[in-house]
Structures are given as C-alpha cells and as structure tokens.
Amino acid sequence: MAKLTVRPTVAADIPALLELQRRVYPTIAPWTPEHMLHQIEVFPPGQMVALYGERVVGGASALMVLWDDWADEHTWQQITASGTFDNHNPQGRTLYGAEIFVDPRLRGQRVGHALYEARRTLCRRANLRRIIACGRLPGYAAHAQRMDVEEYVRRVLWGDLHDPVLGFQLKEGFRCCGVTRGYLPQDAASDGHASLIVWINPHFDPERPTRLAQGEHP
Numbered sequence: 352m353a354k355l356t357v358r359p360t361v362a363a364d365i366p367a368l369l370e371l372q373r374r375v376y377p378t379i380a381p382w383t384p385e386h387m388l389h390q391i392e393v394f395p396p397g398q399m400v401a402l403y404g405e406r407v408v409g410g411a412s413a414l415m416v417l418w419d420d421w422a423d424e425h426t427w428q429q430i431t432a433s434g435t436f437d438n439h440n441p442q443g444r445t446l447y448g449a450e451i452f453v454d455p456r457l458r459g460q461r462v463g464h465a466l467y468e469a470r471r472t473l474c475r476r477a478n479l480r481r482i483i484a485c486g487r488l489p490g491y492a493a494h495a496q497r498m499d500v501e502e503y504v505r506r507v508l509w510g511d512l513h514d515p516v517l518g519f520q521l522k523e524g525f526r527c528c529g530v531t532r533g534y535l536p537q538d539a540a541s542d543g544h545a546s547l548i549v550w551i552n553p554h555f556d557p558e559r560p561t562r563l564a565q566g567e568h569p
C-alpha cells in the first residue's frame with residue numbers, strides 16, 4: 352500500500368491541489384495558480400502537500416504573523432492579503448494556518464493529522480510560540496435559526512453537538528479561544544463565521560530568536 356507523506360509544496364503540485372480544492376469547496380472560489388505560486392515564494396516551509404505515493408490527497412497553507420497586529424479582529428481576506436500571503440511577517444512568532452483540506456474520499460484516515468503534525472514540527476524547529484487559525488464551522492448553518500454561533504461553539508466544546516472541523520481541531524490538541532464573526536462570508540455552511548483556535552508550542556524559548564527571523568528555512 353502507498354505510504355502517506357507530507358512535504359513542502361512545489362509549483363508542480365499546484366494543478367492537483369487546485370483540482371482537489373474545487374472538489375472540497377464546490378461553492379467557494381478556489382485560489383488562483385498565481386496565488387499559490389506566490390505563497391510558495393513568500394514562505395516555502397509553510398506550504399505543505401500530503402501524498403499517498405504520488406497522489407495529492409491534501410494541502411495546508413500558512414504564513415507567519417505578529418499576532419498583536421491581528422488579535423482584535425480580522426477577516427480571512429485581511430490576514431491572508433486576499434490569499435497572496437503578502438502579510439507574511441518573518442519577525443512574527445505565530446504560525447497562522449490559512450487553509451487545510453483533505454480529499455473527501457480519504458477523510459478519517461489521518462491525512463489531516465499528518466498535515467497538522469507537519470505544522471507542529473515546523474513550529475518546534477523554527478522556535479515559534481504558537482499556531483493560530485480561524486477554523487470553519489460547517490455544522491453551524493443547520494443550527495443558525497435556533498442559536499447564535501457562540502452558543503453553537505460552546506455546545507460543541509461541551510460535547511452536545513458535533514462539528515466536522517472544530518471536532519478534528521480539538522482532537523488535534525487545539526484550544527478554542529473565541530469566535531470570529533464574518534470571517535469568510537462566502538462560507539455558507541459556517542454562516543460566514545469561524546472559531547479562533549490555538550496550539551501552544553511547549554518547547555518555545557523566548558530567549559532564542561526564531562530561526563525564520565534569521566532568514567533560515569528549517
């Protein structure tokens with residue numbers, strides 16, 4: 352059986368990643384090839400592809416930010432500079448997860464886990480403080496008539512409701528620390544909202560600079 356691997360994305364992966372993104376999000380416009388190429392140029396180690404053998408089965412994209420610049424509020428468009436990652440800041444100590452997706456035919460087979468583990472490894476190697484992301488809440492729209500999004504998230508955290516994305520992220524050791532309303536308005540399943548989630552790097556050493564700030568790519 353083919354082995355699951357994760358490696359940095361290269362330009363040749365872009366057509367397969369875009370095709371997969373179109374299948375994962377049939378109602379949301381995919382990135383353009385130019386955006387993906389630019390993301391690779393701006394921050395190569397943050398762009399990851401998962402493969403079974405040679406077959407592309409998932410992708411994850413991230414940039415670095417100074418979290419204080421964005422903590423009060425932000426939308427997906429703002430923090431990713433409309434998907435270009437022009438806001439990438441190597442002086443930051445926060446890895447910001449902009450996207451993760453797995454082939455719908457291979458869900459539940461630990462592809463998402465492998466991509467998240469690769470992000471955690473990058474965080475440890477580069478001596479970054481944490482990973483932050485705004486996660487989709489695709490279970491919310493079905494409940495939106497009965498409760499606001501904050502109550503929905505609380506009920507997922509309490510274990511009363513199931514959310515396919517937040518459930519995965521909690522299982523992966525992320526903590527939910529809030530809700531970002533209007534994060535991605537075109538995400539109808541989440542009613543445009545997102546959870547704010549964080550994973551703290553237990554090995555972070557504030558006395559040492561990040562390796563990325565020194566121009567290294569671990």
Ligand SMILES: CC(C)(COP(=O)(O)OP(=O)(O)OC[C@H]1O[C@@H](n2cnc3c(N)ncnc32)[C@H](O)[C@@H]1OP(=O)(O)O)[C@@H](O)C(=O)NCCC(=O)NCCS
Binds near residue numbers: 518
């Ligand atoms: C969210 C997503 C990336 C998860 O990927 P996946 O490959 O199916 O997840 P994995 O199989 O790696 O799951 C890892 C662990 O989380 C668990 N898990 C997955 N979904 C879960 C859920 N909804 N609730 C609880 N646990 C869950 C798995 O059982 C597994 O547990 P294990 O460690 O005991 O084996 C995938 O469903 C996806 O691509 N969704 C659509 C795109 C999307 O919305 N992305 C999020 C953008 S914010």
